[in-house]
Each structure stands twice: as C-alpha cells, then as structure tokens.
Amino acid sequence: MTILNEDDVLERLEAQSDLPSFMRVAHDILLSGIRQFLPSLFVDNDEEIVEYAVKPLLARSGPLDDIDVALRLIYALGKMDKWLYADITCFTQFCDFVQHSKEAVHFHDDVTYDFIANLNSITQNATLFNAIKSMKYSDFSIYSEARYGSLVKTALSLAVTSLLKELVW
Template sequence: MADNINETEIIERLNSAPSVRGFFIAAVDVFNDSIDGLVQRIFRKDNFAVQSVVGPLLQDSGPLGDLSVRLKLLFGLGVLPDDIYHDIEDIIKLKNQLNSDASDYEFT
C-alpha cells in the first residue's frame, strides 16, 4: 500500500498503461491503494487490543480484504458519497468486462 499517492504519481501510472484494459487495471489499482489507505486510517489504532481484532479483518484473506467489500463498508458508514461509490463500482465492472474480453482495445 502506498502511504500517500500524489496526483503526479497517479497520472504517471495511468499514462504508462499500454492499452484501454491496462488503463482500467491501473485505475482500479489506484482506487485499491487509496481505499486501503482510507480504511487503514479509519480502523487502525495504536491500541494493541484494537490491532489484534481489526488487523486480521483488513488482511487480503480477511473479510474486508476485497476492494468491493471495503467500498461497500465505507459507503455504508457514510465515508464515501453516493456518486463516488457508484463511479468506482462502475469502473471496477468495466475493468472486469475488459479482462474477460478477448479483444485488446487501444486509445486513439
């Protein structure tokens, strides 16, 4: 997880994508890093008891390890506004569609 991703790094990651599919994969990776950072800030505390309970939930194999689950949690808690939540969900769906499509699309 990147602690703090700046705008320039995001633009570089997106610009380095070789195709439309690569662009959406990079975009979802940026969302994943950003959402992970937000969840970490909300739920990670210095208290050992809190860390021992919350830590396993946030690991990749834990129930909050999946991006879509973390998005739903943040949306349900009111941290993510409705329009942003739905935009990210749509981008994830588009990435998944492109991953299952045999064609490789290019930007013109």
C-alpha cells in the same frame, strides 16, 4: 502500504499503452486508496485493537481485501458519498468487463465512451466532458482516433485522481 501521491498515480496511468492495462492499474490504485482509507473507519489510537482486529481485516487475504466488500462497508457506514461509491463501482465493473472481454476494448470504443458518460467524476466537469463528446461525434478527418483515445485516457486519469482525492488526499 504504499502512500499514494498524485504525480505517481498519473505517471503509472500514463505509462499504460492500452485500455486493459490502464484499467488494471486504475483498479489497483483505487484499491490501494481504499486500503489507505479503511483504517480511519475503525477505532484509532488503541494499538491492541489495531493489531488484533483491524490488521487481520485489512490483510491481503482478509475480508476487506475485496474492493466490492470494502466499498459497501464504507458506504454503509456513511463515510462515502453516493456518487463516489457509484464511480468506483463503475470502475471496478468496467475493469472486469475489459479484462474478460473476448474482443479487445480500446480507449476510442463506444463502450468506453458509455462508461465515461456514466462517471460523475467526468460528467461533473462540463468542459472536459463536452470536449470528449464533441470529439466523439465529430468528423474524424478533423480529429484522429489516436487523439480522441488520448483525450479519453486523460479524462480517465483525471477521474482516478479525483476519486482518490475524495478518499485519501
């Protein structure tokens, strides 16, 4: 399992040029963070339990390899705040939407703004969210679509890192 660090996460996200690839990488990063967090839910220091019970649950084809199942377990055990559960669930659902959309979805699209407006990890940062909101509703003769898309990408990158901080850092 790869140990996640903030610089690597930001580099991987920044390397993505479009929203579908960004969301795919963000989803993979969040799933890795959940995988890294999951062993802490179980009895540790007992090698036999880890080897014969925990590892099969966390294996690539195991029942906890599904991000939705793992999230529900963590939340049901009271090991995750409601806002964190909601944000990661939103990321998962938006990723699925973007990947299966017949039309290309971009950072600057209204649906992406709606997604951002529902993320606690972004809306709780009033300065960031207000900057996005004011740029979204400004005259684009002042702000370009590319600049706005870049701000949205940055906000989403910060959201992913703040979610990971709650899980593993």
